[in-house]
């Protein structure tokens with residue numbers, strides 16, 4: 407792709423680290439997802455890489471000198487929603503958020519600001535007569551996120567951050583100058599799961615390949631003048647060092663992405679460092695940190711994990727679980743493994759005692775006195791601190807601390823268990839209902855050999871639109887969002903989850 411000139415003055419468009427960008431003109435500044443906290447996110451598990459803490463005051467100065475100040479916060483994850491930073495901004499700042507079905511994020515924001523604008527999917531909003539924005543919202547069950555398209559007189563910036571709208575990317579009709587999207591992973595699977603190193607490596611590499619393929623596909627559709635990789639990877643200075651290296655896990659770094667993009671003939675990547683603007687024209691990726699780098703990164707950080715009490719009150723957590731059960735009492739849940747909270751910090755499948763364990767029967771909405779490990783289960787093993795957090799924090803924030811080990815039998819993803827585990831009491835019922843409701847529209851698709859199949863249009867995982875999904879040489883349809891593979895020869899089943907898109911060979915249908 408040919409480099410083309412984009413007319414941007416220094417300061418009109420700047421990168422501040424992770425997913426934070428600013429777009430400015432003489433009177434207005436829009437700041438996207440500011441995250442500067444020196445205690446990181448998720449109880450000090452995740453940290454900005456490279457460090458950007460020193461730029462916080464610079465950004466505050468930048469916004470304070472403008473008449474119109476807007477901050478867009480894409481979603482509730484703490485690496486995008488930095489309460490500490492937001493508490494420092496002047497009261498005239500307008501906070502823009504997507505309008506999600508679940509009101510928890512909005513309620514957290516309005517607690518500290520009465521200047522909040524909620525925007526709908528595809529709603530255009532003008533910040534002044536030069537800068538306008540448009541949101542693309544993904545809002546399904548436990549997952550909500552939004553991409554933002556920013557249009558100025560000089561350039562168009564499309565910031566997709568972590569938002570998995572890869573199935574909808576063709577709906578973006580603008581000519582894009584700058585495109586930014588997350589390219590590394592951000593999940594506890596497989597790093598926290600009880601897999602052999604070989605299995606972890608295999609799953610991680612599949613996930614990384616799938617993410618890279620999504621990025622490349624988006625680049626081919628959007629044809630931006632420049633791609634700016636952002637929104638990760640974070641590093642994890644207080645966790646096992648290997649996580650921060652991005653090797654054999656999903657938290658891959660820019661050099662790996664650079665090789666991939668160059669192998670695929672995409673050259674116009676800007677590897678911006680925190681504080682840099684477009685004019686830096688930087689083509690060198692941010693390097694993978696060494697052990698030494700991680701050690702010196704730690705200097706001056708605040709570690710919130712160490713402030714958490716070592717003991718928790720089991721009764722309080724059981725109350726919380728029962729509260730969740732009461733909210734989903736009338737939801738019919740089938741084939742869900744028993745969830746076990748093991749606060750003894752040790753897993754031993756031969757240990758059939760009930761000591762330090764809470765057995766949660768999600769299907770029947772009750773706590774069990776005992777469990778013999780003969781049926782299916784998923785066990786979350788960690789220290790009491792972790793379960794103390796579960797009594798006091800949003801559960802999604804707790805699992806994102808990456809401070810638990812997960813054991814499951816069999817090794818199959820279960821949607822219901824995830825909804826139960828990652829919802830809050832306030833939204834658990836809606837999360838089940840919105841995940842259960844899937845439009846039953848059927849579509850016809852063709853593989854490379856020209857064979858026709860009729861399938862469900864929407865992915866049973868998180869409802870990605872499968873209209874434009876790729877079909878590989880093994881006749882698996884690949885979901886464009888998380889890369890699940892639905893076997894078209896075998897009724898459209900995905901073997902990782904046993905969920906299906908009900909494929910029927912058209913020939914069979916016609917006979």
Ligand code: FES
Nearest residue numbers: 865867868885888
């Ligand atoms: S939406 Fe996640 S695999 Fe399809």
